Amino acid sequence: MSQTLTPKGRATRARIIEGAAEVLREQGVAAARLDDIRDRTATSKSQLFHYFPGGKDDLLLAVAQYEADRVLEDQQPHLGRLDSWESWKQWRDVVVERYEQQGDHCPLGALFLQVGRSTPGARAIVTALMRQWQEALADGVRAMQDQGMTSSRLDADRTAAALLAGVQGGVTIMMSTGDSSHLRAALDTGIELLRFHAVGEVSAP
Amino acid sequence: MSQTLTPKGRATRARIIEGAAEVLREQGVAAARLDDIRDRTATSKSQLFHYFPGGKDDLLLAVAQYEADRVLEDQQPHLGRLDSWESWKQWRDVVVERYEQQGDHCPLGALFLQVGRSTPGARAIVTALMRQWQEALADGVRAMQDQGMTSSRLDADRTAAALLAGVQGGVTIMMSTGDSSHLRAALDTGIELLRFHAVGEVSAP
DNA sequence: CAAAAAATGGACCGGCAAGTCCAAAGCTGG
DNA sequence: CCAGCTTTGGACTTGCCGGTCCATTTTTTG
Numbered sequence: 001m002s003q004t005l006t007p008k009g010r011a012t013r014a015r016i017i018e019g020a021a022e023v024l025r026e027q028g029v030a031a032a033r034l035d036d037i038r039d040r041t042a043t044s045k046s047q048l049f050h051y052f053p054g055g056k057d058d059l060l061l062a063v064a065q066y067e068a069d070r071v072l073e074d075q076q077p078h079l080g081r082l083d084s085w086e087s088w089k090q091w092r093d094v095v096v097e098r099y100e101q102q103g104d105h106c107p108l109g110a111l112f113l114q115v116g117r118s119t120p121g122a123r124a125i126v127t128a129l130m131r132q133w134q135e136a137l138a139d140g141v142r143a144m145q146d147q148g149m150t151s152s153r154l155d156a157d158r159t160a161a162a163l164l165a166g167v168q169g170g171v172t173i174m175m176s177t178g179d180s181s182h183l184r185a186a187l188d189t190g191i192e193l194l195r196f197h198a199v200g201e202v203s204a205p
Numbered sequence: 206m207s208q209t210l211t212p213k214g215r216a217t218r219a220r221i222i223e224g225a226a227e228v229l230r231e232q233g234v235a236a237a238r239l240d241d242i243r244d245r246t247a248t249s250k251s252q253l254f255h256y257f258p259g260g261k262d263d264l265l266l267a268v269a270q271y272e273a274d275r276v277l278e279d280q281q282p283h284l285g286r287l288d289s290w291e292s293w294k295q296w297r298d299v300v301v302e303r304y305e306q307q308g309d310h311c312p313l314g315a316l317f318l319q320v321g322r323s324t325p326g327a328r329a330i331v332t333a334l335m336r337q338w339q340e341a342l343a344d345g346v347r348a349m350q351d352q353g354m355t356s357s358r359l360d361a362d363r364t365a366a367a368l369l370a371g372v373q374g375g376v377t378i379m380m381s382t383g384d385s386s387h388l389r390a391a392l393d394t395g396i397e398l399l400r401f402h403a404v405g406e407v408s409a410p
Numbered sequence: 411c412a413a414a415a416a417a418t419g420g421a422c423c424g425g426c427a428a429g430t431c432c433a434a435a436g437c438t439g440g
Numbered sequence: 441c442c443a444g445c446t447t448t449g450g451a452c453t454t455g456c457c458g459g460t461c462c463a464t465t466t467t468t469t470g
Contacts, residue, residue: 006416006467030235030319033457044419049459056458104322112381113318114235117309126381134387162371162394165387169374176317176331182339182370189367193398211437211446238427249449250429260429 013051016041021063025105029060029114061121064111068129071108072136074098079133082140083147085195091140092187099171099183106175134160144194151197163190218256221246226268230310234265234319266326269316273334276313277341279303284338287345288352290400296345297392304376304388311380339365349399356402368395 005013019041023032034048034056052058072079075098078091108126115122137160144150163186170183210218224246228237239253239261257263277284280303283296313331320327342365349355368391375388 004416008467009417012417028318028321030321034459035457044417045459046420046461047418050417109314109377110318113233113315116233116235117380123381123383130378130382130387158390159394161387161390165374165378165391166367166371167374168377168387169370169372169391172314172373172377173335173370175322176328177335178328182335182366182373185363185366186370186374189364189398193394196401209446213437214447217447239429240427249447251431251450252448254429255447261427 009051012043012047016043016048016051016059017062017066020059021066021107024060024063024111025107028105029110057115057119060111060115061119061125064108064115064122064125067107067111068125071129072132079136079140082137083143085149088140088191088194092191095167095187096180096184099174100180104175104178106171109172109175130164134164137163141194144198149198150194154194154197159190159193163187166190214256217248217252221248221253221256221264222267222271225264226271226312229265229268229316230312233310234315262320262324265316265320266324266330269313269320269327269330272312272316273330276334277337284341284345287342288348290354293345293396293399297396300372300392301385301389304379305385309380309383311376314377314380335369339369342368346399349403354403355399359399359402364395364398368392371395 016037020032020037023036023040027036034045037043037059038045038048048059049055052062054061075091075094078087078094081087082091108129112122112126117123134157138156141150141154141156141159145152145154145156166186166189167183170180170186173182174180221242225237225242228241228245232241239250242248242264243250243253253264254260257267259266280296280299283292283299286292287296313334317327317331322328339362343361346355346359346361346364350357350359350361371391371394372388375385375391378387379385
């Protein structure tokens with residue numbers, strides 16, 4: 001890729017990433033060939049390597065970043081305003097719907113596997129995503145605590161971590177089995193935990 | 206593979222699966238070549254295709270089954286006797302230890318991705334594993350309920366599903382980020398949920 | 411408008427790894 | 441001990457696909 005991208009160049013680059021993301025979702029990383037992406041995006045081989053000098057891995061990493069950004073975006077605005085039971089429920093519904101609709105392809109997981117955990121870039125993308133996601137959930141827990149709607153004894157960060165793990169696992173299981181009940185169970189149980197702490201105020205053992 | 210396997214043949218087949226599992230754990234599915242497995246298991250190309258006529262995918266599927274069996278085995282005997290707070294804690298420790306030790310390779314997940322979700326065989330393996338795992342957890346919850354140590358109002362299956370999702374997600378996140386705190390949070394929060402229900406007996410909303 | 415830089419097209423290359431094949435060796439049962 | 445199997449060895453083929461290269465067109469800039 002050249003130092004300075006003209007608007008046309010930027011458009012092409014974006015088109016490649018978006019088209020590649022589609023292809024990868026449809027065919028999976030293992031099955032997707034550079035030629036498929038070339039066809040889909042109406043580009044040539046040289047363009048692919050022009051905009052992603054590192055080759056396929058380079059492109060894959062860019063797509064991973066693109067997909068990672070969408071994960072949180074797709075949960076907005078609910079994820080940013082978890083300050084009432086109603087908003088928690090709306091967020092829950094959006095998450096369930098998003099992943100049920102996505103079907104059985106986990107773009108990020110697949111990309112991650114292909115590019116390799118060891119690659120610093122790949123790990124950084126996922127780590128950042130998880131950190132932001134957990135932070136948003138923790139903010140939500142704290143917002144509820146501030147309003148006295150759940151116990152202030154609850155460790156907001158740990159609760160958020162557990163909830164995030166549940167969502168992740170629920171999605172993973174759904175990808176594998178086609179059954180979203182685990183995702184729903186994890187979300188509902190996690191949210192109910194907050195509610196119980198609102199009423200019970202039982203001290204942790 | 207022939208209809209009837211002699212003891213020697215069976216031994217070779219088993220050796221291939223075990224050796225392949227090692228190679229796949231070390232190098233990852235994408236990087237592992239048939240020749241690597243051939244070297245590791247001291248076999249020849251023809252043997253690989255003799256015992257796994259379907260080629261690489263066939264072998265990968267066999268390894269997936271092998272790994273799936275080990276997942277539950279490694280949690281025994283604790284997973285089969287979740288009838289006291291102490292046994293739950295022991296189970297928790299075993300899970301954390303097993304996956305922390307496993308490092309950043311998820312053999313099953315990787316295999317699954319390579320072979321493809323659509324493959325009926327692959328999906329069946331994972332589905333069966335999840336069902337058994339969840340069932341074991343649900344049995345544990347019921348055992349606690351029978352002893353009056355947690356509320357009988359709790360939906361054992363749903364609680365088990367949520368806990369399983371948490372474990373899955375915790376492992377996934379650990380694979381990606383190298384941080385096991387989500388796995389711990391999911392396990393601890395899940396078990397604490399049972400304890401709270403023991404004391405509080407608050408009705409669900 | 412000319413020169414430089416960027417964007418594009420697409421033919422071509424080369425390596426790699428899955429899969430094939432046949433011959434040879436080793437068991438096993440009658 | 442031999443006839444028919446299972447098991448084994450390893451050279452060879454094959455197709456695929458990432459990556460290279462250079463010519464050409466388009467855009468920018470001074």
